[in-house]
Amino acid sequence: MSIALESAAQQEAAVPRSRFWGKLLRNRSAAIGLTLVGLFLLLAIVGPSLVPWDPIATSWTTVRKPPSAAHWFGTDELGRDVLARVLSGARASLTAGVISVSIAVAIGGPLGVAAGYFGGWTDTIISRCTEALLACPFLILAIALGSVLGASLTNAMIAIGIAAAPIFIRLTRGQTLSVKTEDFVEGARAIGLPHRWIIARYIIPNIFAPILVQATLIVAQAIIAEASLSFLGLGQQPPAPSWGAMLSTGKNFVQQGQWWMSVFPGVAIFFTVLGFNLLGDGLRDALDPRES
Amino acid sequence: MISFIARRIVIAIPTIVLVSIFVFALQKMLPGDPILVLAGEERDPIVIEALREKYRLNDPLPVQYFAWAWQALHGNLGISLRTNAPVLDLILEKLPVTLQLAAMAMSFALLIGIPAGVMAAVKKGTAWDYLATGLALWGLSIPNFFLGIMLIFLVSVQLNWLPASGYVSLGESVSQNLRTMIMPAFVLGNALAASMMRHTRSAMLGVLKQDYVRTARAKGLLEPRVILKHALRNALVPVVTVGTLLFGELLAGAVLTEQIFTIPGFGKLIVDAVFNRDYAVVQGVVLCTALGYIALNLLADVLYVVLNPRLRAR
Numbered sequence: 031m032s033i034a035l036e037s038a039a040q041q042e043a044a045v046p047r048s049r050f051w052g053k054l055l056r057n058r059s060a061a062i063g064l065t066l067v068g069l070f071l072l073l074a075i076v077g078p079s080l081v082p083w084d085p086i087a088t089s090w091t092t093v094r095k096p097p098s099a100a101h102w103f104g105t106d107e108l109g110r111d112v113l114a115r116v117l118s119g120a121r122a123s124l125t126a127g128v129i130s131v132s133i134a135v136a137i138g139g140p141l142g143v144a145a146g147y148f149g150g151w152t153d154t155i156i157s158r159c160t161e162a163l164l165a166c167p168f169l170i171l172a173i174a175l176g177s178v179l180g181a182s183l184t185n186a187m188i189a190i191g192i193a194a195a196p197i198f199i200r201l202t203r204g205q206t207l208s209v210k211t212e213d214f215v216e217g218a219r220a221i222g223l224p225h226r227w228i229i230a231r232y233i234i235p236n237i238f239a240p241i242l243v244q245a246t247l248i249v250a251q252a253i254i255a256e257a258s259l260s261f262l263g264l265g266q267q268p269p270a271p272s273w274g275a276m277l278s279t280g281k282n283f284v285q286q287g288q289w290w291m292s293v294f295p296g297v298a299i300f301f302t303v304l305g306f307n308l309l310g311d312g313l314r315d316a317l318d319p320r321e322s
Numbered sequence: 323m324i325s326f327i328a329r330r331i332v333i334a335i336p337t338i339v340l341v342s343i344f345v346f347a348l349q350k351m352l353p354g355d356p357i358l359v360l361a362g363e364e365r366d367p368i369v370i371e372a373l374r375e376k377y378r379l380n381d382p383l384p385v386q387y388f389a390w391a392w393q394a395l396h397g398n399l400g401i402s403l404r405t406n407a408p409v410l411d412l413i414l415e416k417l418p419v420t421l422q423l424a425a426m427a428m429s430f431a432l433l434i435g436i437p438a439g440v441m442a443a444v445k446k447g448t449a450w451d452y453l454a455t456g457l458a459l460w461g462l463s464i465p466n467f468f469l470g471i472m473l474i475f476l477v478s479v480q481l482n483w484l485p486a487s488g489y490v491s492l493g494e495s496v497s498q499n500l501r502t503m504i505m506p507a508f509v510l511g512n513a514l515a516a517s518m519m520r521h522t523r524s525a526m527l528g529v530l531k532q533d534y535v536r537t538a539r540a541k542g543l544l545e546p547r548v549i550l551k552h553a554l555r556n557a558l559v560p561v562v563t564v565g566t567l568l569f570g571e572l573l574a575g576a577v578l579t580e581q582i583f584t585i586p587g588f589g590k591l592i593v594d595a596v597f598n599r600d601y602a603v604v605q606g607v608v609l610c611t612a613l614g615y616i617a618l619n620l621l622a623d624v625l626y627v628v629l630n631p632r633l634r635a636r
Contacts (some may be wrong), residue, residue, distance in 0.1 A: 158340055159340060160341035162341045165337060165341050165615045165616050167573055167574030167611060170573070170574050170577065170611050177601075178348060254465045256627060261467055262577075262578070262593055277468060277471060277587075281474075281582060283479070284475045286479075287479055292471045292475075299468060302466070303463040304459065304460075
């Protein structure tokens with residue numbers, strides 16, 4: 031009997047899931063966003079091997095050459111192929127975006143659930159600290175943390191992750207508070223299930239959707255933040271390519287009319303961020319139960 | 323009203339204390355021993371010990387924190403290692419530049435964002451709505467440093483209309499100052515305009531469904547009057563609050579904008595400080611931004627109540 035019940039429960043769960051994908055793909059912004067994100071993911075994985083140039087190999091014969099048949103995106107101040115660097119930079123940017131948001135969710139999620147679920151002193155302490163951290167603009171906090179940790183891509187990801195964590199603490203806390211009062215949680219408590227079990231089985235599945243939406247939108251912010259830190263020299267260190275650092279050097283040559291060194295990495299950041307923004311907006315609409 | 327403001331200020335105090343603890347902890351987390359730098363090359367143990375006593379580094383951490391906080395409360399944020407100037411003086415010198423930039427960016431954001439938001443809501447589902455919504459998405463996705471570089475290329479290099487850098491202070495020449503600030507202000511205000519447009523649009527959409535808008539139309543008021551006087555005035559309440567909060571984001575955005583247009587403001591101060599390992603300045607800037615942000619939050623709460631008569635009565 032229990033097997034029959036379980037399979038019935040699975041079927042029930044399966045319906046909303048397929049409806050979710052249907053809704054997501056019918057949502058125009060989500061579909062465009064998913065395509066853009068997928069495209070950049072693909073470029074990050076296979077892109078560098080499609081280009082015959084090494085992203086860090088310098089060449090004194092091809093310094094700052096405009097786009098040509100050999101170098102589609104031109105070459106930079108050390109004669110490196112800009113296309114190869116943009117493709118390798120995609121790896122750095124996407125990794126940084128996804129990992130830093132994972133760090134933020136890993137820190138913020140448990141703290142937010144704890145604050146919302148247990149309330150009382152736990153909540154007071156966590157919420158006050160969150161407010162204090164939110165009192166500092168995200169990028170300033172990331173720059174300050176980055177300067178303490180030292181300049182590297184890993185440290186930039188950690189700094190962005192810590193700086194973004196309060197956003198997730200606040201969100202999961204609020205969501206947990208609203209789910210906590212639902213009848214099924216009350217019921218679970220009434221039959222004496224342990225807190226661990228209630229949180230894992232009843233709270234987390236019900237707060238997952240808004241966190242996923244927020245995480246997608248914050249990946250966009252994190253990619254900009256990583257590019258900003260790299261632009262300032264606090265992220266990816268040379269000669270490894272990153273879009274932010276490429277823009278930072280490109281900036282010096284734009285005044286001489288050499289636009290290709292900054293346009294291509296900038297456009298790459300723009301479309302990646304746009305993709306995550308569209309996907310986040312689309313996910314929000316697809317997961318919103320009020321929208322039909 | 324006064325009791326409400328007083329209550330909000332009291333609630334803000336623990337946040338300020340926590341922020342100051344974080345900023346203090348930031349200093350303690352730093353790699354390297356600052357005393358070894360000060361002690362010079364000989365590293366005489368007696369000198370080191372004397373310096374440790376002088377800077378109270380032998381005291382327990384809470385004692386050190388209170389000593390530091392006491393000084394900070396009196397406006398002493400330490401001395402810049404690089405320039406030997408008091409940190410507070412440096413901040414006060416750079417802050418007006420950034421405030422001017424932020425105020426100009428805010429004006430751009432309001433002038434573009436609010437009319438665009440109203441138009442998108444009134445003409446919902448038309449090409450105008452899609453245009454405005456699309457532009458907002460563009461504004462939110464383009465990093466301001468990239469937009470800045472592109473504008474320098476187009477406006478300064480190709481068209482030669484505005485200078486790419488070379489900040490001139492307001493005191494020296496107002497027209498020159500505006501010529502150097504208008505492009506950075508646009509770049510900085512761009513994302514904010516997008517945000518403002520989205521908030522105005524959704525607030526207007528909510529308000530346009532209200533009974534009093536229907537009443538205003540039913541009694542035969544002209545559409546512009548209905549939109550501007552009855553709908554917009556109510557829709558602006560949340561927009562003002564959000565705008566106040568976003569002003570804090572401008573300070574963060576200014577870091578990169580100032581870097582690109584080489585404007586000697588608050589943002590450039592923190593970046594230079596980070597690279598010179600001038601931690602007292604970094605600490606001071608973080609503390610000041612956080613305090614400014616808390617003040618803006620307070621202002622946003624107060625404005626929300628002031629603008630909302632239903633809340634004012636309570």
